Amino acid sequence: MPAAGSAPWWQPRAVLHRFVSDLVADELQRQRRGPLERPMPWPADLDLVRDLGVDSLELLALATALSEALHLHASGLEDWLLARRRLGDWVEIAEASLAQFSAALTFRTSGSSGLPKPCVHPLANLQQEVAHLATLFPQRRRVLCAVPGHHIYGFLFSVLLPAALGQPALEVVDLRGSTPAWLARGAQPGDLVIAHPDFWQAVARTVPRLPEDVVGVTSTAPCPDVVSEAVLHTGLARLVQVYGASETAGIGWRTSHTQPYALMPHWSFAEGQGALQRSLPDGTAQVFTLQDQLTHVGERAFTVGGRNDQAVQVGGINVFPARVRDVLCRHPAVADAAVRLMRPEEGARLKAFVVPRGDLDPDEVRRLVRSLVDGELATAERPKAISIGASLPRNAQGKLADWNI
Incomplete structure (x- = not known):
């Protein structure tokens, strides 16, 4: 004391x-x-x-x-x-x-x-x-x-x-x-x-x-x-x-x-x-x-x-990929999404995989998603790499899998 x-x-x-x-x-x-x-x-x-x-x-x-x-x-x-x-x-x-x-x-x-x-x-x-x-x-x-x-x-x-x-x-x-x-x-x-x-x-x-x-x-x-x-x-x-x-x-x-x-x-x-x-x-x-x-x-x-609460650390701040996914999925251009922490060799931020709704152009979807996260999410929560695909990546057992950026 x-x-x-x-x-x-x-x-x-x-x-x-x-x-x-x-x-x-x-x-x-x-x-x-x-x-x-x-x-x-x-x-x-x-x-x-x-x-x-x-x-x-x-x-x-x-x-x-x-x-x-x-x-x-x-x-x-x-x-x-x-x-x-x-x-x-x-x-x-x-x-x-x-x-x-x-x-x-x-x-x-x-x-x-x-x-x-x-x-x-x-x-x-x-x-x-x-x-x-x-x-x-x-x-x-x-x-x-x-x-x-x-x-x-x-x-x-x-x-x-x-x-x-x-x-x-x-x-x-x-x-x-x-x-x-x-x-x-x-x-x-x-x-x-x-x-x-x-x-x-x-x-x-x-x-x-x-x-x-x-x-x-x-x-x-x-x-x-x-x-x-x-x-x-x-x-x-x-x-x-x-x-x-x-x-x-x-x-x-x-x-x-x-x-x-x-x-x-x-x-x-x-x-x-x-x-x-x-x-x-x-x-x-x-x-x-x-x-x-x-x-x-x-x-x-x-x-x-x-x-136990599934938080990850980004820049010393607790962030929750599930919350970020919920924000992405609320956008009308997004049919589904997955969010996770980058692998060490990829970086130290979040990354997102987005499935567009309908036949939207992937580049336009990526632009819309970036605008969404910049407006709705705090800096540490924003995915810095956004991948676009027809379906979420899954392994042979059908479980969600990691992806390369």
């Missing part, structure tokens, strides 16, 4: 500014289903209406998202957001609210319908985890972060962890404005790099050599074995893989893909398929049922199998 008298997590203000900026950008991109024209980082005097083109409905959605995340309703200051337009004003309102209530935060994830769902976490629980994480990363001088601060992974590692490491001057560098190749010239001994598998794959491809004593962390999705092996050839001292979810926060960790995950000290196995018990700071315990299939390795370790 942070030492008594230590600064609250939202100070200095730059920490909260990054949190609010990341949340606003993410929510606005979700509303618009596409990238924003104004690149980050954003200054405090950025006007949400003038500079981002936010309309009244979007403003309400953004204010609701921030109020939910930081529990602004507990202080009664959430209505001030609708009366202000500057990003810096929203940061100040959040700061004033947190000074009155900061005991819990809400993070969002994707549910089985593809819609975000709220996951409430007491701050004490998050600090309990970070106290253990701090023991895994001693003598770090900077945190280099390629993930947003309002997601639970980014919050734990780029907001709470620097303070828990006991170095008040620990610098946090946002990597999202640079390509991973920047690490070749910008990384320094003692750095801790917080990223996701796609980022590490790009590091393996573009960084010839890292300085010594640079440690990496990966989470949000399983890191392919070939990526974890390749990134170590760049000179990375070690790559720590963290397993967890928005509902649970971190559960286990490992330093090699050849090893099982070790449970964090506050977790233990419970009875039931995929059930785990968490010992809470207040002395009570809570049981969670996971969406992943876990195989126990002794009393304190595990391996991870497939998901």
Whole structure:
């Protein structure tokens, strides 16, 4: 736990500014289903209406998202957001609210319908985890972060962890404005790099050599074995893989893909398929049922199998091929469709096989489908390869089969 008298997590203000900026950008991109024209980082005097083109409905959605995340309703200051337009004003309102209530935060994830769902976490629980994480990363001088601060992974590692490491001057560098190749010239001994598998794959491809004593962390999705092996050839001292979810926060960790995950000290196995018990700071315990299939390795370790809810990971985001298929099949030009994750040699996105209705031209159907997915689906859900055929691919037993793109 942070030492008594230590600064609250939202100070200095730059920490909260990054949190609010990341949340606003993410929510606005979700509303618009596409990238924003104004690149980050954003200054405090950025006007949400003038500079981002936010309309009244979007403003309400953004204010609701921030109020939910930081529990602004507990202080009664959430209505001030609708009366202000500057990003810096929203940061100040959040700061004033947190000074009155900061005991819990809400993070969002994707549910089985593809819609975000709220996951409430007491701050004490998050600090309990970070106290253990701090023991895994001693003598770090900077945190280099390629993930947003309002997601639970980014919050734990780029907001709470620097303070828990006991170095008040620990610098946090946002990597999202640079390509991973920047690490070749910008990384320094003692750095801790917080990223996701796609980022590490790009590091393996573009960084010839890292300085010594640079440690990496990966989470949000399983890191392919070939990526974890390749990134170590760049000179990375070690790559720590963290397993967890928005509902649970971190559960286990490992330093090699050849090893099982070790449970964090506050977790233990419970009875039931995929059930785990968490010992809470207040002395009570809570049981969670996971969406992943876990195989126990002794009393304190595990391996991870497939998901029970049929989600797949695209860019660290849970997406549901069945939902994407339902969207495709609603189009009048589509008679049937199949959606699945690309094979590793094909890419890391979804692909779709579409059966046109009637005698429609395949190129026209492909154009219509692309227009549909761009308008109806979030970026991670959009199939990037669309194949057209008279019938869905099936194997000799008549079951749906994979196809080449």
